[in-house]
Each structure stands twice: as C-alpha cells, then as structure tokens.
Amino acid sequence: MKRLLQLLAVLILLAAGMTWLATGANRGWTKTSVAVKTLDEVTGIEGITYKKQFLPGVDFLGAALGGAALLAGASFLFRKPKANNQPTNNQ
Amino acid sequence: MKLTHILPLLTLTTAVYAAPQSFDFKDPKGVNNAVFKLDAPLESINGSANGISGSVSFDAENPSATTGKITVTTASLTVPNPMMNGHLHSDKWLDATKFPEITFEVKSLANVKTEGNATTADVTGTFTLHGVAKEITAPIKLTYLKDKLGDRVPNMKGDLLVIRANFKINREDFDINKGQYEDKVSPTIDLSLAIAGAAVTK
Numbered sequence: 001m002k003r004l005l006q007l008l009a010v011l012i013l014l015a016a017g018m019t020w021l022a023t024g025a026n027r028g029w030t031k032t033s034v035a036v037k038t039l040d041e042v043t044g045i046e047g048i049t050y051k052k053q054f055l056p057g058v059d060f061l062g063a064a065l066g067g068a069a070l071l072a073g074a075s076f077l078f079r080k081p082k083a084n085n086q087p088t089n090n091q
Numbered sequence: 092m093k094l095t096h097i098l099p100l101l102t103l104t105t106a107v108y109a110a111p112q113s114f115d116f117k118d119p120k121g122v123n124n125a126v127f128k129l130d131a132p133l134e135s136i137n138g139s140a141n142g143i144s145g146s147v148s149f150d151a152e153n154p155s156a157t158t159g160k161i162t163v164t165t166a167s168l169t170v171p172n173p174m175m176n177g178h179l180h181s182d183k184w185l186d187a188t189k190f191p192e193i194t195f196e197v198k199s200l201a202n203v204k205t206e207g208n209a210t211t212a213d214v215t216g217t218f219t220l221h222g223v224a225k226e227i228t229a230p231i232k233l234t235y236l237k238d239k240l241g242d243r244v245p246n247m248k249g250d251l252l253v254i255r256a257n258f259k260i261n262r263e264d265f266d267i268n269k270g271q272y273e274d275k276v277s278p279t280i281d282l283s284l285a286i287a288g289a290a291v292t293k
Binding site for chain 1: 120121122126141169253
C-alpha cells in the first residue's frame with residue numbers, strides 16, 4: 001500500500017507537469033476558454049469570442065503538487081511489512 | 092428665379108437642416124465589444140463584454156451635437172478563468188443580479204475635430220456602474236461610414252457609425268470593494284470600447 005500511494009503521487013506530479021508543458025506552460029491562472037479575435041473588415045473592429053479550451057495554469061500545478069504531497073504523506077501511515085523469516089519457538 | 096439659382100439654395104438648406112440620424116448599437120454580427128483590463132500580481136485580468144445595446148443620435152454635419160446612451164449587460168462580462176468569472180458577477184464584485192446594466196449617457200462633446208469621415212472629441216457623460224453614477228470625460232473617435240451598412244448586412248441599406256473610446260476608471264469610485272483587495276486586484280480599470288451602430292435608410 002505504501003509503495004502504491006508513493007507511485008500514485010509521482011504519477012500525478014508527472015501527468016500534471018506534462019499536461020502543463022504540452023498546453024503551452026501557462027504561467028497565469030487556469031483558463032477554461034480562450035479569446036479568439038475576428039476582424040470585421042467593414043468597421044475595422046476586432047470582435048472577441050471565446051472558444052472552450054482547457055489551459056492549465058500555476059494553480060493547476062499547485063493543486064497537483066498538493067494532491068501528490070497528500071498521497072505521499074498518507075503513505076507514511078502504512079508501515080513497511082516486516083520480513084517473515086524469523087524462526088518460531090512454538091515447537 | 093431660375094432653376095440654377097434654386098438648386099444651390101436647396102442643397103444649402105438641406106445641409107443646414109439635415110436631421111441627425113439615430114444609430115442602433117444592437118449588433119447583429121456580435122462584433123461590438125468592450126474590453127477591460129486590471130492589473131493583478133500573477134497576471135493581468137483581461138476580459139470583454141459583448142452584450143452591448145443602445146442608440147446614438149449623430150449628425151455628420153454637426154458631430155458636436157451627438158447624444159445617446161450605450162448599455163452593456165453586466166452578465167456579458169467574461170474572463171477566461173471560471174472562478175474569476177463567478178467572482179466578477181457575484182455580489183462581492185459587480186453584483187450582476189442587482190445591477191444588470193452598465194451604462195454611459197452622453198452629455199456633451201468638446202474639442203471636436205473632423206477630418207474626412209473621422210471625428211475626434213472629448214466626450215463627457217454619466218457612467219453608471221454598480222449602481223453608482225459618475226460624470227466622466229474620455230477621448231472618443233467617431234467614424235461615419237456612409238452607405239456601408241449593405242457591405243456588412245446584406246439586403247440592408249444605410250450608414251454605419253463606429254465609436255472607439257479608451258479610458259480608465261477607478262473601481263473604488265463605484266463602491267466596488269473600496270479599500271479592499273488592492274494587493275490582489277488593481278483599483279484602476281482600463282476600458283476600451285469598439286462598437287458599430289447602424290442607421291437604416293428606407
């Protein structure tokens with residue numbers, strides 16, 4: 001159980017870091033939409049519409065780090081199973 | 092009186108008494124927008140609003156007589172972060188339920204300069220935000236596009252009026268978290284308006 005929790009913590013950190021890097025390493029807050037600008041040629045006005053897109057930010061990394069730390073911390077609550085190679089004296 | 096004498100007189104009379112046109116700013120193309128920007132520690136908060144309506148009375152022969160009112164629906168203000176969006180519309184900030192509209196009503200224009208189809212001026216009017224009305228003055232640019240409505244909206248004839256304005260307001264002047272969160276959100280808000288209105292000719 002201890003190993004499983006620690007492995008899970010590492011996986012969460014790796015997955016969050018890779019997602020953050022793959023989506024452009026946004027150093028701002030997490031966004032769920034991005035602004036798309038379109039030019040109206042007659043008036044010259046740049047219209048703004050929002051396209052749904054998940055863009056993880058530093059708060060996403062922080063949450064992942066927190067989750068991983070929680071799992072890693074919880075892993076210490078489980079004791080390492082003792083090796084069962086001691087001779088028994090009940091014979 | 093000869094016809095050659097009457098025609099220039101008629102043209103002059105028409106020019107002098109040309110009625111101002113009423114431009115409707117409910118944009119069928121949804122391009123009209125107001126952009127706002129606030130400084131914040133991690134990154135500036137950038138957002139926009141497209142729920143724009145209102146009407147402006149504009150006379151190309153006499154731009155200084157421009158009057159009108161522009162309304163922005165508070166609920167249409169959008170920022171890309173969903174949590175910030177929720178905070179923005181909540182009663183802690185703009186209270187979109189209690190104050191559903193942000194308005195600007197034109198009182199007067201000063202320093203009016205016209206060059207070609209573009210007029211620049213300093214507009215003074217009443218800006219109402221969060222239920223607080225305050226008189227502000229801002230530089231404005233009006234571009235009159237005669238007979239251009241058909242280029243934008245097929246099967247319609249008329250003129251377009253493009254209004255652009257950039258100005259700053261202080262959120263504390265409008266009772267928005269006065270003296271609070273100044274380390275998190277700047278009290279100064281940069282506003283930028285780019286809107287087009289249409290006057291349909293019959």
